Amino acid sequence: MSLPEPKTPVDLTAPVGRAVISLRQQLTDLEERAGEWPGADVVDILGAWLEQFDFTAAPQPALTHIPPRPPGQAWVLHRWDRHENAAIELFADEDSALAELARHARGNWDNLLNDDVPGEPPADDATTVDLYYGPDRDNRPDEGYSLYAETVRGRGRPRIVPLDFAFPDAGACERANRAAVFHPGDQGDLPCLENDDILVFGYLDHEVGAFRVSVHVDNAPDHLVRPDGSVPLRVEVEDTIVLDDSNAEGAPTPPLLDVLLNAADAVRIRKEPILAAALAAGLLWRCPVCQWDNPGAATRCEGPGPCRTPKPETGVEAEGMPYEP
Secondary structure (H helix, E strand, O other), X not given: OOOOOOOOOOOOOOHHHHHHHHHHHHHHHHXXXXXXXXXXXXXXXXXXXXXXXXXXXXXXXXXXXXXXXXXXXXXXXXXXXXXXXXXXXXXXXXXXXXXXXXXXXXXXXXXXXXXXXXXXXXXXXXXXXXXXXXXXXXXXXXXXXXXXXXXXXXXXXXXXXXXXXXXXXXXXXXXXXXXOEEEOOHHHOOOXXXXXXXXXXXXXXXXOOEXXXXXXXXXXXXXXXXXXXXXXXXEEEOOEEEEXXXXXXOOOOOOHHHHHHHHHHHHOOXXXXXXXXXXXXOOEEEOOOOOOEEEOOOOEOOOOOOOOOEOOXXXXXXXXXXXXX
């Protein structure tokens, strides 16, 4: 014996639910008056009832929920010496902070007056830092450092955005561009352009030694956010596109080297073989002073800090990078 199908409950708080109850009441009243459901009367009731619905409206788009970004982590490097009382820098990971410490140590290696250290700094950053500062950071009485991780909590918020993302049309873009506001760097603040709640900072950074551009999209409105939580960006310098993830036709693809290094990060494999191949092929060159890996087209070192060492002759930059499989 088959069981009857369960009945669908009617939500009396929803407009459709109230409409269904209204139809049932009209048919019940008709049956009480006529003792049956006369066809012509039922057609009239259904016709009037159906007129309250809009069958031409487009269906609601499928939506996705994007949770706020989880707290991140930044490594804080506090370094001091007899010339510079305090230099505080932030890094995405511990290895990057150690690389900066090693760069400083290699640039001041001649200051070591200890027979127990080699004449040239090692290639390994952690070993270089330990030899320069000491395992307990007490080799250098006039300088030292502290390195620790801090939790970074963003201002992100949960979002609900359509799966079929479409960038705003020309009219909406024109209105947003007309309403853009420039915030000058008054009272120590950095100059900033605000357009549709996206903040673009552009300023001279004396520590980096470059004109710096920083884009903040945490407060971007939902109509600019794709289902993966990102905002499409395109950055141009003069006539050169330096970043484009808009997926527009003709957008440049990431350099193969970046793809390989990002893949290595994703699966947690060593980057050294990839970097060694890039150096040997001339895609990168390593600064002989600070050991920073620069793009092959760079004529001077582009590493952090004041180092702007000219690019060495072909072949020299690949030296000093041992690779152990």
